[in-house]
Amino acid sequence: MIEFEHVVMNFGEKEVLKDASFTIQKGEIFTFIGPSGSGKTTILRLIDMLERPTRGSISIDGTIVSSLKDRDRIPLRRKMSMVFQKPSPLRGTVYDNVAIGLIFRNISHDEIKARVPEALELVGLKGYEDRKAGTLSGGEMQRVAIARAISTKPDILLLDEPTANLDPVSTEKIENLIFSLKERFGITVVLSTHDMVQGQRLADRIAVIIDGRIGQIGTSKEIFYHPMNRAVANMVGVENIFEGIIAKNEEGLASIDVDGTSIIATTAFPPGTPVVLYMRPEDITFHVRDGVKSSARNEFTGMITKVLPMGPNARLKVDAGITLTAVITQRSYEELDLALGKETQLAFKASAIHVVERKPSKSV
Amino acid sequence: MNEVIEGIIQAVQLIVSLDEEVLEITARSLLISLSATLIGSAIAIPIGGFIHFKEFGGKRGLVTIIQALYALPTVLAGLLVFLLLSRSGPFGFLRLMFTPTGMVIGQIVLIIPLMIGMTLIALSGVSRTKQDTVISLGASETQTVITIVKEARFAILGGVILGFGRAISEVGAAMMIGGNIRGYTRVLTTAIALETSMGNLSLSIALGLILLAIATVVTGILFLVQER
Numbered sequence: 001m002i003e004f005e006h007v008v009m010n011f012g013e014k015e016v017l018k019d020a021s022f023t024i025q026k027g028e029i030f031t032f033i034g035p036s037g038s039g040k041t042t043i044l045r046l047i048d049m050l051e052r053p054t055r056g057s058i059s060i061d062g063t064i065v066s067s068l069k070d071r072d073r074i075p076l077r078r079k080m081s082m083v084f085q086k087p088s089p090l091r092g093t094v095y096d097n098v099a100i101g102l103i104f105r106n107i108s109h110d111e112i113k114a115r116v117p118e119a120l121e122l123v124g125l126k127g128y129e130d131r132k133a134g135t136l137s138g139g140e141m142q143r144v145a146i147a148r149a150i151s152t153k154p155d156i157l158l159l160d161e162p163t164a165n166l167d168p169v170s171t172e173k174i175e176n177l178i179f180s181l182k183e184r185f186g187i188t189v190v191l192s193t194h195d196m197v198q199g200q201r202l203a204d205r206i207a208v209i210i211d212g213r214i215g216q217i218g219t220s221k222e223i224f225y226h227p228m229n230r231a232v233a234n235m236v237g238v239e240n241i242f243e244g245i246i247a248k249n250e251e252g253l254a255s256i257d258v259d260g261t262s263i264i265a266t267t268a269f270p271p272g273t274p275v276v277l278y279m280r281p282e283d284i285t286f287h288v289r290d291g292v293k294s295s296a297r298n299e300f301t302g303m304i305t306k307v308l309p310m311g312p313n314a315r316l317k318v319d320a321g322i323t324l325t326a327v328i329t330q331r332s333y334e335e336l337d338l339a340l341g342k343e344t345q346l347a348f349k350a351s352a353i354h355v356v357e358r359k360p361s362k363s364v
Numbered sequence: 365m366n367e368v369i370e371g372i373i374q375a376v377q378l379i380v381s382l383d384e385e386v387l388e389i390t391a392r393s394l395l396i397s398l399s400a401t402l403i404g405s406a407i408a409i410p411i412g413g414f415i416h417f418k419e420f421g422g423k424r425g426l427v428t429i430i431q432a433l434y435a436l437p438t439v440l441a442g443l444l445v446f447l448l449l450s451r452s453g454p455f456g457f458l459r460l461m462f463t464p465t466g467m468v469i470g471q472i473v474l475i476i477p478l479m480i481g482m483t484l485i486a487l488s489g490v491s492r493t494k495q496d497t498v499i500s501l502g503a504s505e506t507q508t509v510i511t512i513v514k515e516a517r518f519a520i521l522g523g524v525i526l527g528f529g530r531a532i533s534e535v536g537a538a539m540m541i542g543g544n545i546r547g548y549t550r551v552l553t554t555a556i557a558l559e560t561s562m563g564n565l566s567l568s569i570a571l572g573l574i575l576l577a578i579a580t581v582v583t584g585i586l587f588l589v590q591e592r
Contacts, residue, residue, distance in 0.1 A: 048500050070505070078502035088494040091515055100511070101501035145497075152502065 001026050002047055002156070002190070007056035007066075009042050009212075016042050018212045020056070029182055029189040031203035033196060033223075034235065039212040040192035041085065044158045047190060048082045049073045060156075078105055081149035082158040087141045087165075089133035094120070094144055097133045101152040119151035120144075124173050138165040146174065150181065157181065159191045163198065175202055196236055200224060208232045225280065226354045233278045239325040240279040243358060246271050253297075253350060261321040264297040265353035274358040281315065283352035284326035286336050287345040296347035300324070307333075307340050318346060367565060374566030375573055383570070390574050393551040396464055397532035400471035404531075405524050408476050409513070412483025412520075417509055427484065433477030438536030441474040446540050462543040467551070470537035475527035482523020486516040518589050525586045532578060552578075 002024040009017035017039045024030040032040040045051045046058055049065055058066040065076060081101065090097050098116045107115070120128055123143040128136075136144060142165050149157060159178070163171040175198065181187045193199050199206050200220040208215040208223060215232040216223060227233035233241055244258035246269050256263045256275060269275060285296065302320025314333045318324045326346065328338075338344055378386050415423065447453050449460045449469070460466035490512050498511045513520065535553035542549030544558055552575045559568040 045496075050496055050500060074502065074504055077500065080500075082497075082500040084493055084497060084500075086493055088491060088497045090494065090497075090511070091517075100498075104502045104504070104507050148501065158500075 001061060002188070003057075003059045004043075004046075005057045005059075007046065007053045007058060009039075009046065009051065010054040016212050017046075017053075020214050022207060022214060022217055024188060024190060026188055027182065027186045028204040029178065029191065029202050031199045031206045032190075032192045032209050033194065033199045033206055034192075034209035035194060038209045040209055041160050042212075043209070044082060044160050044190060044192055047156070048080055048158055049077055050082075078152070079154060080156040080158060081152050081154040083142075083145045083149045083160060083162050085161040085164055087138075087145035089136065089141050089144070092133060093129065094125070094131050094133050094136070095129040097144055098148045098151050101148055105152065115151050116147075119147040122150060122177060123147045124170075139167060139170050142166055143170065143174070146177070153185070154187065156188045156190065159189065161193055162191065163193075163195070171198075178202060196224075208235050210235055227278055228356065230276065237280065238278045238354075239281045240277070240284075242277045242322060244275055244277060246273045246275060254355070256355070258322055263322075263353065264350045265355050266350050267355035269355060269357060276356045276358045278354040278356065279348060279352055281325045281327040284324060284328075284346050284348045286326070286328060286332065286338065287347060288336055295349075297350040299345065299347045301343060301345050303343050304338060304340055307338075318344065320346065368569075371565035371569045375570030378566065378570040379573065386567070386570055386574070388547070389550055389552055389555050389571060392464065392549075393532055393553075393575075394578075396467050396538075396551060397471060397528055400468045400475065400531045401524060401528040403468065404472045404475050404479055404527055407472070408479035408523075408527075409483050409520060411476075412480045412487065413509055413513060415480070416484055416487040417512075427481075430477050430481050430484070434481055436474060436477060438474060438534040439540065440536075441534075442470055442537030442540035445470040445473055445537065449541065461541065462545060462549060464542070464549055467538055467542040467549060470541040471531040471534065474534060474537055475531050478530060479523050479527040482526060483516075483520050486519030486523060487512060489519055490515045522586055522589050525582055525589065529579060529582045529586075532582075533575065 004020050004022050007017060007020045008015065020043065032043060034040050042051065046053055047060070049068070053066050056066070057064050060076060063076065065073065068076070090100060095116055098119055099112050102112045102115060117126070117129065120126055123146050125140065125143055125147065133141065133144060142162065146162065163174050166174060178189055178191070179202070182189055191202060203220060205217060206220055206223045207217045210231050215235070216228045223232070224236050227236060227238055230241055242258045242263070244256040244263065246267070247255045247257045247262065248271050249267070249269065252266055252268055254265055254267045254269065256265055256277060258277065263277060265277060267275070300320035302318040302324065304316055305319050306317035308315040309330065310327070312330055313327050314330055316326045316328065316338070318326060324346065336344070415426065445466065446461070448455050449458065449466050450456055451461070460469065494515060495508070495512055498508050503511060533553065535557055538551050539554050539557070542551065542554065544550050544554040552571050556568050556571050556575070559571070
């Protein structure tokens with residue numbers, strides 16, 4: 001178990017980690033999601049004891065590591081492995097690179113000879129032993145770095161943006177490997193990524209970190225559908241954020257006034273409560289004007305004011321009294337004959353909206 | 365001009381015929397400078413490693429002084445060792461003045477700052493991420509130092525070769541401490557200086573050609589090392 005208690009980390013004048021407190025349970029995949037420079041790597045480096053916190057305490061399996069002497073940190077560090085975002089090949093062959101952590105641990109030659117090919121096979125690099133590490137591509141080296149890390153059979157695996165340099169096929173392989181490491185060996189995996197989808201796919205729990213501060217910790221469903229504040233919502237792609245006041249509430253189904261537009265949402269807040277509404281763009285559906293009533297509680301007619309193609313999808317801005325952002329597939333966009341400047345009908349369910357009380361003194 | 369051409373022809377003849385004096389001076393030069401380089405490396409590389417890996421007060425100032433000493437004039441190195449080894453000096457009792465050992469010490473003093481500096485540059489060339497990788501893989505302090513030095517070995521070797529080049533080509537310290545005694549402390553540079561002043565151009569040119577060949581080989585090795 002890894003525990004951070006009010007950890008602060010300064011680099012010179014800059015506070016890169018602000019009062020971070022969290023617990024990572026044994027055997028879980030815990031992911032830090034945040035933009036570049038938000039402090040994700042610093043957290044991983046603190047866990048690996050490559051940095052000492054400016055304030056606060058860090059404990060691993062009950063041992064407070066933040067105040068340990070350098071020499072006393074080595075046995076604990078040998079229970080962990082870290083893969084850095086930019087993998088560093090050491091001189092020599094792939095075999096030499098994968099074996100080095102085992103050599104540091106005084107593992108016998110026979111066991112090293114058995115473990116290195118095993119680790120390489122796990123990352124899909126079987127037969128790469130004799131290749132010069134310096135001649136590998138970025139993706140191959142990243143996989144060697146992962147093999148190097150798992151060959152030591154760590155209890156805790158720290159992965160800093162492990163698939164940032166990989167193609168989609170390799171990324172999938174590594175993600176499957178991370179899953180199997182957890183399932184087969186019960187390894188605790190702490191991962192940092194700026195890829196929301198990867199975070200959602202892999203993590204048992206996610207911590208959103210923005211500007212050195214942990215915004216929210218929860219399951220992927222909690223983070224992606226129930227963000228606690230505007231910063232987290234923006235980070236995880238919740239693009240529809242509105243401020244309003246509960247106008248009435250009948251058995252948990254509230255009518256919320258948003259700048260004169262009424263939105264129906266499920267919430268227990270009583271009338272008069274100032275609230276913030278969060279809704280993912282994927283939760284909005286489009287309809288042709290065929291007179292058929294949608295099952296969704298919220299139905300609007302609006303004009304498409306912006307269209308942004310995104311590969312197989314399209315992101316639309318629709319002025320429906322309030323500006324809504326929606327994502328639909330390109331195929332639906334064409335089939336519904338949507339276009340910039342056209343009027344369209346759209347709908348979303350009351351349950352698609354996450355309602356949070358708006359505290360006047362705090363920014364949301 | 366004829367004298368020069370004649371000198372070159374005679375020099376080539378001296379080299380091709382494996383003239384005893386030429387061979388003897390060359391062998392002594394190599395022996396003294398290689399000894400100084402090896403001993404100097406054994407001192408400079410660990411010192412460079414210590415300065416690189418340890419944090420201590422005045423580190424930056426020390427590095428600046430070491431860098432300034434790259435250009436230590438050879439006669440000053442000679443003077444310093446002369447003062448130490450002369451009969452009235454603190455190490456006079458060792459009776460190392462005008463001996464090959466004394467010359468080795470002189471060359472060590474001359475090349476150590478350069479080799480420490482080159483070691484520091486070589487170790488700084490190993491990225492922080494690489495060092496962190498080694499530490500995170502569970503290396504002890506000693507294992508970390510050994511691994512990083514291994515990573516920088518070609519760059520460190522470049523510094524060693526540069527040190528050898530400076531040692532074998534210097535004349536000031538060799539002359540002041542060795543005294544240029546024929547058959548005992550006479551090396552390529554001191555012999556060239558003496559023979560030229562005596563007008564014995566063919567021997568000077570022959571020795572000069574050998575020194576040039578050694579310098580070329582050293583530069584070639586340095587180039588190959590840096591290519592790796």
